[in-house]
Amino acid sequence: MKVLVAEKIAQQGIDVLIAENLQVDVKMDLSREELLNVIEEYDAIIVRSVTKVNEEFYKRAKNLRVVGRAGNGVDNIDMEGATKRGIIVVNTPEANTVSAAEHTIGLLLSSIRNIAQANNRIKSRVWDRSNLKGVELQGKTLGVVGLGRIGSLVAVRMQSFGMKVIAYDPYITDARFKKFGVEKKEKLEDLVQESDFITVHTPKTDETFGMIGDEEFKVAKKGVRVVNCARGGIINEEALVKAIKEGIVASAGIDVLVNEPNTTSPLLDLDNVVLTPHLGADTEEAQYNVGVTVAHEVVSALEGDMVPNAVNLPTLHKNELDAIKAYLRLGETLGKLYHQLEKDPVEKVEIVYSGEIANMETTTVTLGVLKGLFETILKERVNYVNASLIAKNRGVDVVESKETSEGKYLNLIQVKISSKYKTFTLAGTVFGKDDLRIVEVNGYEFDVAPSPCMLVAMNLDKPGMIGQIGTLLGVSKINIATMQVSRKNGAEWAMMFLTVDSEVSKESLKLIGGLEGISNVQFIRL
Numbered sequence: 001m002k003v004l005v006a007e008k009i010a011q012q013g014i015d016v017l018i019a020e021n022l023q024v025d026v027k028m029d030l031s032r033e034e035l036l037n038v039i040e041e042y043d044a045i046i047v048r049s050v051t052k053v054n055e056e057f058y059k060r061a062k063n064l065r066v067v068g069r070a071g072n073g074v075d076n077i078d079m080e081g082a083t084k085r086g087i088i089v090v091n092t093p094e095a096n097t098v099s100a101a102e103h104t105i106g107l108l109l110s111s112i113r114n115i116a117q118a119n120n121r122i123k124s125r126v127w128d129r130s131n132l133k134g135v136e137l138q139g140k141t142l143g144v145v146g147l148g149r150i151g152s153l154v155a156v157r158m159q160s161f162g163m164k165v166i167a168y169d170p171y172i173t174d175a176r177f178k179k180f181g182v183e184k185k186e187k188l189e190d191l192v193q194e195s196d197f198i199t200v201h202t203p204k205t206d207e208t209f210g211m212i213g214d215e216e217f218k219v220a221k222k223g224v225r226v227v228n229c230a231r232g233g234i235i236n237e238e239a240l241v242k243a244i245k246e247g248i249v250a251s252a253g254i255d256v257l258v259n260e261p262n263t264t265s266p267l268l269d270l271d272n273v274v275l276t277p278h279l280g281a282d283t284e285e286a287q288y289n290v291g292v293t294v295a296h297e298v299v300s301a302l303e304g305d306m307v308p309n310a311v312n313l314p315t316l317h318k319n320e321l322d323a324i325k326a327y328l329r330l331g332e333t334l335g336k337l338y339h340q341l342e343k344d345p346v347e348k349v350e351i352v353y354s355g356e357i358a359n360m361e362t363t364t365v366t367l368g369v370l371k372g373l374f375e376t377i378l379k380e381r382v383n384y385v386n387a388s389l390i391a392k393n394r395g396v397d398v399v400e401s402k403e404t405s406e407g408k409y410l411n412l413i414q415v416k417i418s419s420k421y422k423t424f425t426l427a428g429t430v431f432g433k434d435d436l437r438i439v440e441v442n443g444y445e446f447d448v449a450p451s452p453c454m455l456v457a458m459n460l461d462k463p464g465m466i467g468q469i470g471t472l473l474g475v476s477k478i479n480i481a482t483m484q485v486s487r488k489n490g491a492e493w494a495m496m497f498l499t500v501d502s503e504v505s506k507e508s509l510k511l512i513g514g515l516e517g518i519s520n521v522q523f524i525r526l
């Protein structure tokens, strides 16, 4: 498989990819046109914040399966476009947060003490201490907008400077404010009015873009100082220039601009603005972390494994993922069984989790069931990323429910698949760590370990049936590994489940199906 590294990442990250025998092309200087011309060759691409991974890009990236973002922000990646194509997007949200927080603080200190200006002055051989007076942090109020990973690191660190820290973040719990010793502000306006310094740490979204603008500067303290080390435009650039010129904003530290690279922004002309060219994550440590982390994630994603930092999948921590791994396989197995046993179009999939699994994060297991269900009948790529969208587009209603009460099994996944005509049921459990069992198929109880090649048949519940099939398979040189027969409350027909060592040909299936008292013979590939 081929990976294109389209922006600079640490060599150690590239080494991880090479060690996994991937063909790695490091091409950091491709023009847009060149990139679009070569991208069809690649299974994965690694980018940072510069490459626009958008519709135009996806249309040319016919074989792409993974976009690795060596960093945090994914606003340069069209997530909807990736999801509908089943392209997994992974990033490294934890890997550069300390560097970004430290850079924020660096910008703040630099801007309020005129460090950059003073440096320029003295390097031009002028020893002049005039007009460089700064302000102290101690006793002042810092307003943090967005108390996530980086915002909280900044908040905690700035308290050691003797600052009072307040924050506005409507999407987090009160407990998180408490944990970081930060006073919660219900409204952005309140934060703006009370802050001596404001720093923004939200992602760039429709809601946050321009959230600090003319209106906010109108109510801000005269002489407020601001920092943006998150994404360009969260503090509106035109409004900031105006507020600086009007003396409302005394200084600004800016790492990110709406348009990057940028050497023409009016902010560059203002003495009390300190700018860096998007350097928040540019440290030895952060680049090592993001490079190596993204490389491992890309490898896992290409191997079809679940990745904890997949952006267009439910969020799972590594330990949560480890805990549900066997259930993911079980969910997929149950999903795969349906269309190999039944042909009716699916209208509704109901998944009931009972016992231990009911206390776990099951959203991804549900995606596994849907993946298994659709991949047996669709030619297009079906995976965890797009399984739910495929269900929605096919009008399949997906319902997940949980029962924590103890049943016959310590854990159980029941899948009820309804068509216009009937409901077909499947159930499975995990014994021990990862021993899967199919325990029910349409009301027939089993204890079958799923295997790559299986045979299922209905047989009249009378003597001689098993022998007939055994003989025919023997003649076809197919070895039977296991066999189970299950009856259902005195029903005329029993169900037979065989695991076999090799594929059963269409001819053999036809012969078996033609046996007296045998019907619905299906070869199942798992």
Ligand SMILES: NC(=O)c1ccc[n+]([C@@H]2O[C@H](COP(=O)([O-])OP(=O)(O)OC[C@H]3O[C@@H](n4cnc5c(N)ncnc54)[C@H](O)[C@@H]3O)[C@@H](O)[C@H]2O)c1
Pocket: 072, 073, 074, 093, 096, 097, 100, 145, 146, 147, 148, 149, 150, 151, 168, 169, 170, 171, 172, 201, 202, 203, 204, 207, 208, 229, 230, 231, 255, 256, 278, 279, 280, 281, 282
């Ligand atoms: N300059 C750099 O080099 C650099 C490096 C790393 C990250 N970043 C950027 O820093 C920002 C923060 O990253 P993070 O890892 O802390 O993200 P995060 O997801 O951990 O935290 C973001 C926080 O913003 C909050 N939020 C979202 N919308 C909001 C709104 N409308 N009002 C108030 N709060 C809102 C969320 O609830 C969340 O708590 C991102 O934009 C990221 O791209 C920049």
Ligand SMILES: O=C(O)[C@H](O)COP(=O)(O)O
Pocket: 048, 049, 050, 070, 071, 072, 073, 074, 096, 278, 280, 281, 282
């Ligand atoms: O979102 C991020 O991780 C930072 O903005 C860093 O971006 P970069 O990888 O382009 O330096």
